[in-house]
Amino acid sequence: MEMVDLGKSGIRISRMGIGAWQASSAWGAKDEDVVRAISRAHELGINLVDTAETYGEGHSEGVVGRAIKEIGRDDMVVATKVHGANLRYEELQKACRRSLERLGVKEIDLYQVHWPDPWEQIPLKQTMSALEKLHGQGKIRAIGVSNFAVRDLEEARSCLSKAEIVSNQVRYNVLQRNVQEEVLPYCRKNDIRVLAWSPLAQGALSGKYGVDNRPEGGVRDKNSLFTKPNMKQIEKMLRVLRDIASGRGRTVPQVALNWLVRDELVTPIPGAKDPTQSEENVGAVGWRLTDTEFERIEKAYASISLDYLA
């Protein structure tokens, strides 16, 4: 498995990670299946696992903790996130203590601010100062952020004096690419790794759903990607992905994820509900789309119009 730097942290991570939000009622995967998914991904060379205190109100962190126990702490890079409501100095220290406990570790490798909080309006300086304290105490090895625009990244970085922002976790997949405009160039220039969440567009890019076969229940009920008109649009992309997949002896999710890893800066963290999915997703690395295949995907993207108010 190819390894890459996690920004300037000195931590090396696998070319792809695995997301563990699936161990929560939002997705409804069975805990033991998610543990096996993480374990299988690890056997195949994946060392980065992502969770958050908010996933199942801590449940997902507990499940990741079980997987770490099975796999061994030294072999895993554990990334979790602090919720937007816990960004005040004292609250953040407490939230970190709770996450450490649930994960069953002494140190979190990557501690990320889940999103810049729009409701509490907590000064970022306070949050960054709390994170630097945890970093200095050895409770976290590296500081990351998530869903930060360039203006947020700049402010966050300007508040730090002893540590760096090493990563920004953002929504990025072959259908949803807004981050290409500003965030990716900024992160590239400043050596901030981009972790791509929803790299399979929550399964819209798995190839198994269509206009008349949409997923039901859980988090996707509220995701406008899965409306009939949008699924109709996405079908244009799926046709191309299917064709490329069959020509290369790959699967649709593998092609969609390979499109992301084509950019050295980007580390997708696909969520897996079981070991079959995690194994398939690992097969997205170690090969490269040809320029012609890449161009076909770009052309399909240009023909798609998604309506988020549908």
Ligand SMILES: NC(=O)c1ccc[n+]([C@@H]2O[C@H](COP(=O)([O-])OP(=O)(O)OC[C@H]3O[C@@H](n4cnc5c(N)ncnc54)[C@H](OP(=O)(O)O)[C@@H]3O)[C@@H](O)[C@H]2O)c1
């Ligand atoms: N920072 C943030 O704000 C944020 C937001 C969202 C997610 N995340 C992180 O990013 C991770 C991934 O994002 P996500 O969970 O939203 O979406 P995703 O990775 O795009 O999609 C995951 C879903 O796709 C399906 N799937 C995965 N692999 C598959 C395969 N090989 N074949 C067929 N179906 C497959 C599974 O659902 P079904 O089998 O039910 O179809 C799975 O639950 C999360 O686990 C979480 O760690 C972060």
